[in-house]
Amino acid sequence: MKKHLLAPAAALAALGLALSGCASSDGGDGEAAGGLQIDVPEIPMMEELGENENEVNILAWSGFVEPAWAEQFTAETGCTVNRKIFATSDEAVQLMRTGEYDLVSASGDASLRLIVDGNVQPLNTELIPNFGDDIVEGMKGQLYDTLNGNVYGIPIGRGANILQYNSDVVTEDPTSWDVVWEADSPYAGKIAAYDSPIYIADAAIYLMATQPDLGIENPYALDETQLQAAVDLLKQQNGMVSEYWNPTTNISSFTGGNSVVGTSWEVLRKATGDEKFKSVLPEEGSTGWSDAWMLAADAEHPNCAYAWMDYTSSPEVNGQIAMGFGMAPANGAFCEMSDEAKEHCDYYNATDEDYYKQVWFWTTPIDQCLDGRTDVQCTNYQDWTAAWATVKG
Known part of the structure; x- marks a missing residue:
């Protein structure tokens, strides 16, 4: 059911998945969320609807x-909806670059690439x-969808990457990610x-706490x-991993006994249909995902x-989604x-901001350090893709 990235092929990196975010020199309109300044292409925002x-x-x-x-949207607006389903954020980025699509439901691991590379336009809220x-x-x-004072994404929903465990085997309720890293x-x-x-970010969160x-x-x-x-x-x-999962294998990995503890999503835990599978947001915090229309x-x-972005932002329709x-x-x-x-x-x-303050939502790593450092160059998504290949061997 849930989606996002599967392990991308190395060839995708060669197609431009890496980003180069450069500090804005004007010191004015380059300020992003959190005070960070990033150059992005100047694309006009719609001033009025036709x-x-x-x-x-x-x-x-x-x-x-x-x-x-x-169908209800079409009845109300006269706009026929042509839908194409994608399976990974990398696929979505590639497809958006073809120019064949008006809208994309982008996750944070795709949205910043689309903004910095000029594939999406700022939105007039x-x-x-x-x-x-x-x-x-x-x-x-x-930061993943708001730059230079401009909104690029209309929120759809969010979730945390939680620690799931089989309580029949993991009898002492874990409070830390140490059970998967040590x-x-x-x-x-x-x-x-x-x-x-x-997933490199998950390791980084644990290192933030332990090193x-x-x-x-x-x-x-x-x-x-x-x-x-x-x-x-x-x-x-x-050497300790039983399975590197994607949404289609996560449930079977836990219900079949191949895995007893590890990362998951609440929707996947619920889909197991078994109360022995429990979850926790560990004390170190976690990564998470947030999706938006772009x-x-x-x-x-x-x-x-x-019209679609407005329609699907209503409480009734957004709730159905x-x-x-x-x-x-x-x-x-x-x-x-x-x-x-x-x-x-x-x-x-859903409305517990104290809970989500512990979640680092997926954000595409770029050359410019998103923590505001200017004395070093940070690693970008292409670097992460190459590094991930060495992890899995």
């Missing part, structure tokens, strides 16, 4: 564009009435790890020394695209609509 075109072409994760609400006070604060103004883990050989270069002398301040801002430390930890873990720089159907997919909705008003909605929101900690 008449709806007859269609809109959308790239989406599975479950984000379903017939039930797409005044033209999206449902992007208002009900959108949870923790999904606004984030060489003396009693669960060696039964540890599930996410299959993606972005503070490395100076890691942001798990997506690693210089060469810090990246090597994360890779060394990942290589140590490699509009192509040269969108052929921008008016229908804006969140429940059908298995994530925290972006529109917090949905959580008050029914007992079922409240139960869903409670399960995914």
Whole structure:
């Protein structure tokens, strides 16, 4: 069900997955979220809406564009929805660069690449009435989709990468990621790890807590020394891993007994259908994912695209997407609509900002250090892709 990256082929890196974010020299309009300055292509923002075109072409994760609400949208707007499902963030980036799609549901491990490479345009939120006070604060103004004072992404939903465990085997409830990283883990050989270069950030989070002398301040801002430390930890873990999972293998890995502890998503834990599988957000914090609609720089159907972003930001439709997919909705008003909605929101900690303050949402690593350092060059996504290949061998 959930998606995101599978291990990308090395050839993808050669197609331009690496980014070069350079500090803005003007000191004015280059300020990004958190005060960071990054040069991005100047692409005009729509000032007003025109008449709806007859269609809109959308790239989406599975479950984000379903017939039930797409057909209602068409009835209300006259915009026929043409959907293409993608399986990984890398695939989404490649497809958006073809110029054939108006919108994409991008995760944080894709969105910054699209912004810096000029593939998407800034959004005029005044033209999206449902992007208002009900959108949870923790999904606004984030570095992965907000730069230079411009909004590039309309939030859809979010989730944390949690520590899942089989309580029949892991009888002492874990509170730390040490059970998956330390060489003396009693669960060696039964540890599930996410299959993606972005998993390097999980190692970095653990190192932030256990090796503070490395100076890691942001798990997506690693210089060469810090990246090597994360890779060394990942290589140590490699000998203990039972399976590098993707969403289609995670559930079977746990239910089949191949894995007893490791990273997972709440939606996948729920899908096991077995209460013996429990989860925790460990004391070190975790990585996570946040998805948003992004509009192509040269969108052929921008008016229908804006209509879609507004439509799917309403509490009713955003809630349907969140429940059908298995994530925290972006529109917090949905959580008050029914007992079922409240139960869903409670399960995914939808409006609990204290919970999500512990989550480092996926953000594409770029040459410019996202922690604000200017005395070193950080490693980028291409570096991470190459490093990940050495981890898995």
